[in-house]
Amino acid sequence: MAQTPLALIVDDEPDILQLLGITLSRMNIDTRQAENLGQAYQLLEKHEFDICLTDMRLPDGDGIELVEHIQNKHPELPVALITAHGNMEIAIDAMKAGAFDFLSKPVDLGSLRNLISAALKLKQTPEQKSKANSKVKKQLIGDTPVMKHLKQTILKLARSQAPVYINGESGTGKELVAKLIHYKGPRADKPFVPVNCGAIPSELMESEFFGHKKGSFTGAIADKKGLFQSADGGTLFLDEIAELPLNMQVKLLRAIQEKTVRPVGSETEINIDVRILSASHKNLLKLVDTEEFRKDLFYRINVIELKVPPLRERTDDIPKLANYLLEQLAKSQGLGVSSLSDTALAELKRYDFPGNIRELENILERAITLSMGEQIQQEDLNLGTVTRTQESDTDQSSAPSNMPQRSGLSLDEYLEKIEIQEIMKALEEANGNKTQAAKLLGISFRAMRYKLKKLQLD
Numbered sequence: 001m002a003q004t005p006l007a008l009i010v011d012d013e014p015d016i017l018q019l020l021g022i023t024l025s026r027m028n029i030d031t032r033q034a035e036n037l038g039q040a041y042q043l044l045e046k047h048e049f050d051i052c053l054t055d056m057r058l059p060d061g062d063g064i065e066l067v068e069h070i071q072n073k074h075p076e077l078p079v080a081l082i083t084a085h086g087n088m089e090i091a092i093d094a095m096k097a098g099a100f101d102f103l104s105k106p107v108d109l110g111s112l113r114n115l116i117s118a119a120l121k122l123k124q125t126p127e128q129k130s131k132a133n134s135k136v137k138k139q140l141i142g143d144t145p146v147m148k149h150l151k152q153t154i155l156k157l158a159r160s161q162a163p164v165y166i167n168g169e170s171g172t173g174k175e176l177v178a179k180l181i182h183y184k185g186p187r188a189d190k191p192f193v194p195v196n197c198g199a200i201p202s203e204l205m206e207s208e209f210f211g212h213k214k215g216s217f218t219g220a221i222a223d224k225k226g227l228f229q230s231a232d233g234g235t236l237f238l239d240e241i242a243e244l245p246l247n248m249q250v251k252l253l254r255a256i257q258e259k260t261v262r263p264v265g266s267e268t269e270i271n272i273d274v275r276i277l278s279a280s281h282k283n284l285l286k287l288v289d290t291e292e293f294r295k296d297l298f299y300r301i302n303v304i305e306l307k308v309p310p311l312r313e314r315t316d317d318i319p320k321l322a323n324y325l326l327e328q329l330a331k332s333q334g335l336g337v338s339s340l341s342d343t344a345l346a347e348l349k350r351y352d353f354p355g356n357i358r359e360l361e362n363i364l365e366r367a368i369t370l371s372m373g374e375q376i377q378q379e380d381l382n383l384g385t386v387t388r389t390q391e392s393d394t395d396q397s398s399a400p401s402n403m404p405q406r407s408g409l410s411l412d413e414y415l416e417k418i419e420i421q422e423i424m425k426a427l428e429e430a431n432g433n434k435t436q437a438a439k440l441l442g443i444s445f446r447a448m449r450y451k452l453k454k455l456q457l458d
């Protein structure tokens with residue numbers, strides 16, 4: 001029979017200790033209680049706990065000290081902080097220090113139950129772990145020190161409920177990192193819902209995120225669940241979060257803080273339990289400075305920031321990554337696995353990869369076709385743009401050698417010509433997919449649509 005879980009609760013108010021003790025025992029959880037840090041440290045030495053709940057203010061210190069102590073001495077033990085209502089700053093500090101989650105006073109029973117069940121799931125059996133792992137079809141390849149560190153951080157963050165903001169250039173693997181954080185954590189058996197914030201037309205955003213009632217606007221022919229509800233119990237991944245219009249940022253912040261949503265046209269709020277992961281290739285802090293991104297939302301989603309390095313900063317990963325991608329491509333095309341000649345590999349190691357791993361995938365896919373089943377040669381890679389042997393490593397703004405001639409054109413006409421050339425190139429690389437092409441160019445989907453129209457390319 002499975003052992004009854006054991007919780008450590010730390011609070012200097014005997015009434016609260018008693019209340020939490022009774023509540024947890026109704027959930028079949030045994031408790032040990034401490035009224036201060038000193039007692040908590042002693043109990044931690046004596047027992048093997050499954051979860052710890054601590055108040056912030058204690059007679060001999062604060063809850064964050066306890067979080068830090070547990071991080072150092074018992075890193076496997078999930079600890080949650082109970083904070084005064086609305087004190088988000090402390091909750092965020094606690095999560096930065098390694099708290100698994102937080103609860104606001106007065107403690108809501110539903111939230112407590114969700115928190116406890118997520119914490120207990122961290123003690124997964126090896127079978128449960130491998131079942132969850134099998135849901136991520138792709139692996140994060142890379143053995144360079146930065147990638148090793150990234151993989152370790154992912155495992156650590158998977159155990160927490162803290163919001164994580166993933167920053168990195170287009171195609172570096174931000175979505176893959178988000179998926180791994182979800183599937184390696186206690187929410188793995190609930191949905192992972194990715195959403196590209198730049199691809200939803202602004203007039204539909206509220207209904208997409210929060211759902212709508214039938215008849216609430218023209219076209220609302222039936223009730224519709226929003227993305228938050230679809231992700232309930234799991235993770236909502238807000239990709240390209242910098243593209244959210246300001247009015248939507250306010251609504252999103254409210255939903256995250258209150259843990260409720262109200263579908264368009266509905267009178268009632270619905271409770272939701274969703275972990276928020278977000279990503280962008282832009283510098284969000286700069287957008288906060290220029291007031292294009294709300295500071296309060298920035299601090300709420302950016303409790304932990306994770307950087308995914310560009311491929312050009314870890315060229316030693318290229319051989320392994322290329323082989324892995326060639327295997328994946330062979331599988332999806334039902335063909336034999338191609339290999340790369342030494343010169344082709346050397347050429348890849350010199351290339352700059354502005355589109356990172358997604359670009360490497362595209363290059364290899366094209367090269368497989370060109371090599372017609374033989375070993376892939378340097379010329380099959382067709383790397384038309386500048387490689388790092390031709391230009392210095394640091395000068396990333398250098399122009400490709402196939403720039404159009406300016407002769408006779410005004411500056412505006414010339415710039416337009418370059419714009420058309422770059423857009424066409426990105427569209428070709430993305431096989432005509434506008435969302436992906438926009439990503440390669442580092443612009444929003446809306447900006448892409450606008451440019452295609454303006455330049456009469458659509």
Ligand SMILES: Nc1ncnc2c1ncn2[C@@H]1O[C@H](COP(=O)(O)OP(=O)(O)OP(=O)(O)O)[C@@H](O)[C@H]1O
Nearest residue numbers: 138139140141170171172173174175176357358439
């Ligand atoms: N380290 C890696 N190992 C193996 N495959 C990877 C790795 N990183 C990324 N990929 C693959 O590269 C492709 C692009 O990755 P992903 O979509 O996660 O990037 P992204 O940073 O979210 O891109 P964007 O900013 O354009 O949304 C995916 O097919 C992904 O599986």
